[in-house]
Amino acid sequence: MTGDGTRAVRAGLPEPVAYEPTMPGPVFAAHYHLPGDAVGPYTYGRDDNPTWTGLERAIGELEAPGEDVHTVAFPSGMGAIAAVLLSGVRSGDTVVLPNDCYQAMPLIRERLESYGVEVRTAPTAGEAQAKHLEGAKLLWIETPSNPGLDVCDIRRLADAAHEAGALVAVDNTLATPLGQRPLELGADFSVASGTKGLTGHGDVLLGYVTCRDRELAAQVKLWRKTSGAILGPMEAWLAHRSLSTLQLRIDRQTATALALAEALRERPEVTGLRYPGLPDDPSHAVAARQMRSGRFGCVVSFTLPDRAYAERFLAALRLVDDATSFGGVRSTAERRGRWGGDDVPEGFVRFSVGAEDPEDLVADVLRALDETAAPTAG
Numbered sequence: 362m363t364g365d366g367t368r369a370v371r372a373g374l375p376e377p378v379a380y381e382p383t384m385p386g387p388v389f390a391a392h393y394h395l396p397g398d399a400v401g402p403y404t405y406g407r408d409d410n411p412t413w414t415g416l417e418r419a420i421g422e423l424e425a426p427g428e429d430v431h432t433v434a435f436p437s438g439m440g441a442i443a444a445v446l447l448s449g450v451r452s453g454d455t456v457v458l459p460n461d462c463y464q465a466m467p468l469i470r471e472r473l474e475s476y477g478v479e480v481r482t483a484p485t486a487g488e489a490q491a492k493h494l495e496g497a498k499l500l501w502i503e504t505p506s507n508p509g510l511d512v513c514d515i516r517r518l519a520d521a522a523h524e525a526g527a528l529v530a531v532d533n534t535l536a537t538p539l540g541q542r543p544l545e546l547g548a549d550f551s552v553a554s555g556t557k558g559l560t561g562h563g564d565v566l567l568g569y570v571t572c573r574d575r576e577l578a579a580q581v582k583l584w585r586k587t588s589g590a591i592l593g594p595m596e597a598w599l600a601h602r603s604l605s606t607l608q609l610r611i612d613r614q615t616a617t618a619l620a621l622a623e624a625l626r627e628r629p630e631v632t633g634l635r636y637p638g639l640p641d642d643p644s645h646a647v648a649a650r651q652m653r654s655g656r657f658g659c660v661v662s663f664t665l666p667d668r669a670y671a672e673r674f675l676a677a678l679r680l681v682d683d684a685t686s687f688g689g690v691r692s693t694a695e696r697r698g699r700w701g702g703d704d705v706p707e708g709f710v711r712f713s714v715g716a717e718d719p720e721d722l723v724a725d726v727l728r729a730l731d732e733t734a735a736p737t738a739g
């Protein structure tokens with residue numbers, strides 16, 4: 362079995378064919394030549410597209426190397442999440458969600474409840490969801506959680522869920538498949554937004570669902586066809602091209618994130634610092650067991666004294682864009698409270714470490730903190 366970098370540069374590419382491109386370009390097609398019966402790999406553009414196929418193979422090779430898995434691509438992470446949850450449950454079913462997960466999940470919760478699905482929630486930390494599994498149809502896990510960076514033990518939760526007869530889905534957005542392989546850890550679905558670290562350039566939205574079970578995959582794929590929520594070929598191609606640098610980006614971003622967290626812990630104005638790679642972080646023990654190759658992610662979270670203080674800090678940064686999302690090659694940071702969806706203090710900052718030189722980035726952050734602490738100097 363090859364290493365992650367070797368796999369990433371070739372993932373999903375076709376066998377060499379003389380005089381064909383090594384990576385085929387995007388296929389723009391609403392329909393395909395279709396003689397006879399309406400069967401075949403490519404019939405109509407809402408059902409399948411060769412550029413999706415290449416991307417889906419690539420993601421499958423990264424999520425579960427050497428295994429026969431099925432991946433279904435979506436035009437956004439929420440598209441993928443909605444496909445698993447809305448196609449998989451029926452009125453009267455019970456779903457267990459984290460109560461500290463991605464900020465659009467409460468919208469999914471409301472939708473599920475309006476369809477007569479019982480939704481139970483519990484925190485990510487400490488496998489607290491395990492106590493709510495009785496009679497559940499599906500357990501939804503998000504680890505590390507966004508933006509709080511709590512971590513739970515996927516294997517333990519998956520075993521408990523399967524014992525209770527529930528399927529298990531893991532949101533693998535923050536870790537990416539190079540940082541964590543949920544299917545190996547017992548999950549039935551690995552679901553993610555590829556908008557973040559997976560594609561990493563802040564220029565495309567993407568989502569996907571990977572699973573081993575053919576019927577579960579077919580159900581997700583049928584949802585895509587039914588809802589018509591499909592990816593454009595250009596986006597699929599951009600995303601596939603980005604995967605070739607995944608290992609380079611993730612390793613650089615992870616190493617710099619640790620350096621930044623270590624620098625931030627020395628600062629008295631910084632409280633609530635979280636990074637799963639810090640040895641004394643509450644998430645570290647479980648993260649070190651289940652995340653791969655020390656890839657604890659590119660997100661560092663911390664709290665500054667108040668809202669105005671955090672806003673001054675963000676404005677003082679020169680190498681870091683004040684922008685949402687995370688995982689891109691250019692560092693971003695934001696005051697997360699501005700969205701209103703997360704249970705975080707007003708001065709809470711979610712910082713996404715990019716691919717800049719670590720010393721430049723850390724110096725920029727420390728300078729911005731100094732200027733924020735003494736706003737009159739200068």
Ligand SMILES: *Cc1c(COP(=O)(O)O)cnc(C)c1O
Nearest residue numbers: 437438439463507534554556567
């Ligand atoms: C961003 C994000 C999503 C949603 O993805 P989109 O591509 O923005 O639809 C879902 N889960 C997590 C953990 C995310 O960070």
